[in-house]
Amino acid sequence: MRPLPPAFYGRSTLAVAVDLLGRELLVNENGSLCGGRIVEVEAYIGENDPACHAHRGRTTRNRVMYGPPGRAYVYFTYGNHWMLNFVTEREGFPAAVLIRALEPRAGLPTIWNRRRVRREYDLTNGPGKLTAALRITGEDNGASLEGPRLLVGGPCANGEPVARSGRVGVDAGADVPWRFYLANSPWVSSYRRGGRARSAGIPIGSPATS
């Protein structure tokens, strides 16, 4: 698989987010690969986005987001969970795409071993789940997405319906429709927060309705 070059990521974050759907994310551990197809993403764009970690300016935690595009921004949250993002836009502008769900395709035995779940769709249908399944941690923060450890490439979703909705798990800026997913994928995250069902998806390209 030929990995996508930094120029792919150095564009508008929303364009990159949609263009990532359907592509493969692989983790190479001593030659053995595990990973899958990206089916759900969210965009976090700039210091004016209240949900973005860069909202309060540059810090030691979010500094990778200010760096060049095409790298992984990995951070720890909720005491248990690593989150995987891909840095986008030009160097100096803090933005990233959060990878929220995968369709596992490579290294299934390894993934099953790491994830103590019963149902297959629970393996990687959430941002904390997929990092646990692929064993992505803070050591991958700042790593290139062209390898050797992290690899992103392959064709984008071709003709599959894509939907968008508000972002999950954030308060400020939750209504901004910057979450994108493959509408027909059973691997999309089902997590709900605060008893509130996630907002229903809107097919991209459909006329705006009131």
Add this chain to the structure above:
DNA sequence: GATTGGATCTACT
């Protein structure tokens, strides 16, 4: 130095 809250998940009721 201490406190607080977070881009979540699992288990249990």
Add this chain to the structure above:
DNA sequence: GTAGATCCAATCG
């Protein structure tokens, strides 16, 4: 449907 786990980084004193 809801609580507990679990810890780092940012913020405040």
